[in-house]
Amino acid sequence: MKTYNRPYKDERDQEIQTKSESHALEFVVAATQILTILCLFKGNPAWKGSLSLLFIGAAAKLFYKYKNYEEKPYLYVGIGVGIIGIALMLWFGITG
Numbered sequence: 001m002k003t004y005n006r007p008y009k010d011e012r013d014q015e016i017q018t019k020s021e022s023h024a025l026e027f028v029v030a031a032t033q034i035l036t037i038l039c040l041f042k043g044n045p046a047w048k049g050s051l052s053l054l055f056i057g058a059a060a061k062l063f064y065k066y067k068n069y070e071e072k073p074y075l076y077v078g079i080g081v082g083i084i085g086i087a088l089m090l091w092f093g094i095t096g
Contacts, residue, residue, distance in 0.1 A: 022064075029057045048092035055085030 032053045039047035062078030065071075 025057060025061060029054060029061075032057065045092070045096055048088055048095070052085045052088030052092060055081050055088060059085055 032050055036047050036050040036054065039045075039050055059078045059082030062074045062081065066074035066078060
């Protein structure tokens with residue numbers, strides 16, 4: 001299949017970009033979930049930091065949805081989840 005370089009981005013390019021970013025974020029969230037579970041089973045306190053990354057990733061996903069749909073609940077829940085993630089990160093940073 002031959003591809004052509006277009007000097008502009010159209011809706012298809014934007015959709016491809018959106019899907020690639022979404023899939024990348026989902027992969028990072030899945031990997032972080034596995035890391036969190038492993039840390040919990042091994043008794044490693046890093047589970048707090050890993051769990052905070054899950055919350056921050058969820059907040060980023062909600063902010064992205066708010067950006068596209070402009071529905072206030074995405075923003076409010078994203079802020080709440082982000083605050084939880086930041087609090088967990090601070091707890092991990094202080095207590096280790």
